[in-house]
Amino acid sequence: MGDEPSGVTAPRARVRTAGVTVICLAAGLLFGTSASLAREGRAEPADLVDLITQRDGQVRDLTEQADDLTREVDRLRADQETSAAAVDGRRAEELALGVGAAAVTGPAVSVTLDDAGYSLDTLPEGYSVDDVVVHQQDLQGVVNALWAGGAEAIMVQDQRIVATSAVQCVGNTLYLQGRVYSPPYTVTAVGDPEALHAALAADPVVATYRDWADAVGLGYAVADLGETELPAYSGQVRPQHAQVVDSS
Known part of the structure; x- marks a missing residue:
């Protein structure tokens, strides 16, 4: 090919010069952007550490609060378990007293009833043997009067009376909870002595017995015993009926 005209060479040179300039500018822009990103990239770890430190402090505070709340709940x-146990304990004590399963101590009053002591030969005229001995209703009347007078616990002879006890007389003997006793019969009650005396004085069944005692010589004696302990009931309580009581 022949030589190119000089007029064509100059524009090409200018084009190459312009291309180099553009490339340099682009390279500079890239280097600047990279440097800027590098600087920003170097700042990010510091911000992340601060954020982690801040979150760690918050977590610690929340953990302490949670621990405090856990201890408060415990x-x-x-306290609730202690209170419930105390209530249950008191309830158990009340039930134990009610069924005679616990000994009771307090001021007591005793009532002693006895046969008149006559034989067939000495029996007063006009009276029968039944008129001069203690009967079941006499003993039961004394027991009922003492309960009415607010007795906390009652014992007949040496046995504690409970809800299932039955005072029964067979002939001139007492049959109580599987055992047989002969007169005199002693009923002992723990409670307010004044109230017990008043209940005995006001009971019509006991009043009738006192009248017979005066007429034929039956034994009737009431005494204050002072502080006395009545033992717990030693038998088994087998209730025949149960009632649900609303405690609300």
């Missing part, structure tokens, strides 16, 4: 639960 304390309240323990």
